[in-house]
Amino acid sequence: MTAVTKPEILDASLLAEIVDHLPAGVVAKNEDGSLLYANAAAWRSGLDAHIDDRVASPFGGDEVEAGGRTFLTLQDAIVCREQRLNLSVSIDITERKRIESQLLHRGHYDDLTGLPNRALFEQRVEQALAHSDAGFAFVVIDIDGFKQINDHYGRAAGDCFLVKASERMRRFLSDGDVLARAGGDEFLLMLHDEDFGRIDLLAETLKDPFIIDGFEIFSSASIGVARFPEHGLDYETLRRNADRAMDQVKRAAAGGAALFRQEWRETETERLHAEQRLRLAIKDRLFRCAFQPKVDIATEEVCGVEALVRLIGEDGEAHAPGSFIPLATELGLMDVVTHLIVQQATDSIDAITEAFGPQATISVNIPARQAADLDFMRSVADLLKQSGCPERFIVEVTEDAFLAKNRFQTQIVPMLRQIGVRVSIDDFGTGYSSLSALADITADELKVDRSFITKIHERPRSQIVLRAIESLGAALGMTVIAEGVESFEELLYLKSSTRIRHVQGYYYARPLLFDDPSPKRRASEGRSAPAGRAQHRGVANRRSR
Template identity: 45%
Template sequence: MSGPDLISQRQVLLEATIQTLPVGILVHDDQGYCILANAAARALGSESIHDLAAAAVDRPDTVITGDLEGRTLEVQARTVTTERESYTLTSIADVTRHHAVQRQLIAQAFIDPLTDLPNRTMFEQSIEDLIANARADDRFALAFIDLDNFKHINDYYSHAAGDALLQKVADRIRNTLRPSDMLARLGGDEFVLLLNPIPDRDSTLAAVYDISERLKRPYFIDGYEIFASASIGLSLYPDHGTTYELMRRQADSAMYRVKGSVKGGVSVFEETMSRAATDRMAVEQRLRLAIRDRCFCCAFQPKVDMRTQAVLGVEVLLRWRDELGIIHAPGGFIELAIELGLINDIAMQVLLDTIQAIPDLDEAFGSDISVSVNIAAKQACDVPFMTAFCKALGETGIAKRFVLELTEEAFFTKGSFQREVLPLIRDVGAKVSIDDFGVGYSSLAALAEITADELKIDRSFVTDIHKRPRSQIVLKAIESLGLALDMSIVAEGVETFEEVAYLLGATQIRCAQGYYFSKPMLLDEIRSEFGRSSDKRYA
């Protein structure tokens, strides 16, 4: 092939290559006339493309982004010079899809999909930037917002209703904010609010109180009128910290103070809260070590037939033997264990220890006694945990002797307990008891739906019952209701002879539990007091 033919062939190949490029190519001569436009450029439309190209020519070697009929284009012009002439080469790329994917990735990284609020990552970065650029006189506030009893709302009304509630809460707070404020969802039912700038402590507190009151107004979701509230903790910059992490901890401490007193309130951080938070972290660490080292033990409190004094059963009560050998009742740590998600491990330890104690309990009280184990409401609705628990109980071969005591909350939510968990308990042969009846979520309509075997009347109805005529009426009503629904009745918290005398004389209740008969006893105490006795009664 001769030289001219080879050059001609390469020119054809070059032009074909340019025409098939997915990027638009325009070439203008030094007079501004377009001498080449490939297929990709022509497909974009001449007039608008030439306008963008002209803008690019005015700013050579700079990428210019423009919109054209819903598409996003990036245009860049370069000067190409030969020995004789100068040309302008303009490239045009359709980056619509690229930008859409970019926006989607940014949204996934920084936006909460349920509420369209900034998420934890975006909020933290924004606060850190704010602090890094803060002047000496700048002041702002962080408010930690945690919904109260959200788990109960989720279980009772459904998770869809819970999600709708979170969206409505976000909208109520968002509608009160200034453009310079920022609300974010950290996850679950937790929100965090930046108020920037703030004039002073009192006006800031007043603004947060206003938000708190707005959140207490009823929400209408799926035909229900739902009431909710939020506990809010507040920290101020720079008074309570000059880093985001420190301010977050301080606001969190203030919020937990509200949770521990009157929910639905507002609290500003104080130094005493920091010490309380430190103490709480220490208890948490000790609690985790106690689970690891199996430092929990069981105490057993008898249920007694008041007429015959015979022991009918025992309730298993959790105790914590600390590193000094001191025994602690669960009041100081059980709520923390539930909150931290440690309660399931503790419950399985309790079950194992109870099974191992059965021979000693039988020796002391007889092999026909029942054994009652407490299950927290949160556990009762945890299907995977209850499946494992019932499986372990069934493998003992004596599940029919066990009574699972649950508070009313577990029964009266529209969650999974009665639908999925209760059949598991029935399948292994265990019984079910309603614990602390009368002080929780009890209602006649809800009680009619329950198929429990036992009703434990809360001690608040039993204490000084012989002196309280109105409580006597309520007690008789609960007794009649339980008997009509074929439930055995247990009176809790019986501590005096007068209370026993009233129950025996004025009610049909036979089974009672309380310090009048026996305090909770560790296994060593039971062995010592009852191990060699043939009399299984309380004198």
């Protein structure tokens, strides 16, 4: 390198003063390492004595530790005034290194609990998969009811709970085990000894109360376990199978542990297919209304129909609600399904009138959760109003709807009544309403659950309960309807021993799709059919046996 001196451009003393004021440390040494020059920043940092104590930096240059601080040092050999020199320039990167260390820690550890995070846990599992000939357990731990803890006690208490829970879990770790927080209320654990007894003990320990801000907070954990290599040879497979085991614990009873079983994978596959079929059925509008008549047993006339949901399957058959309603509820799809059925019921008014006469009311079932949703019920009321004859409709809900913070009773019932829609308590006798709660209910109709009607003529205690319900309904001004009438003996008892006039059940008719030819048959027609048929406009009386 060629030395350059231009004193005519800049005075040497001024140049030295400028270099001395640089924030970067500048050090010049001769070839044998003797110090020739160090500016003020270098002297302050002690760089003159540490310039050779350097390590490679990933950012380029060398890292030098001096005086408890870290410097990024760039060095070069120069020729100045025909003398070979080693020149170094050092910048203090202590703060940057501190931030880098923090970012690296945050990239691998959870801020709240200090545990490894999901990414670091995956690295540790991958290392175990690559280097361990021994088996290990992959464990997924999900805290039960954590959302309720957060909602009730606040987020600060929720965070404190997670910290205490992680500390409790740490006590179960042995050498080589890894506990991580995957996020939220989920933890991951790798156990090298596969001791399932230790996992059971962990589940029991997490049921013990946590003392937070003076409150005793009870919780539990659902724990799923997959074993390597028995249940998977890679991270993703082990994770999925541990999740499947954890889901089984959630479904069975919160608080416990389960080891993965192969049949659960098959069950999950079947469930995924069922979910896909259900979503496609909604998209393709494969839900249909089947209408079951309500009959006035004094006149044998059809006084109304109940719209019951059916799913038309790939086989063309109409499937009952039990085959899809639980899954639709779990997936949060009941709003859509209920809306489709109410829409179909309003679209069927002309067909119902033609089949059963203009006096026939139309009942639609609304699940309790939807019935307590004011916005959803406004949309239902709008559909019924748009039908042009909302007064023909009855909204059927279970007792539970009236107990949902009283919203249904105080806000939704008045809204329905304002447009002429009546309200019915469905499946009465199977819910949880007390007599005091029932006294406040202003329904128009009370439907006695089929469990009280089945073989009523042979069950004296059920007869007593039925008479009490009948008297209660009459006292509260509600029309009482007996559901589930399937035999002539049941009907005969109702006629001879009660004042109940309205019934519904297979004895008169099964739920009927209007694309079937059967709705217009009279009661006296088709008597040889399995459960008989409802009469059309009540022209003929059912023959007695």
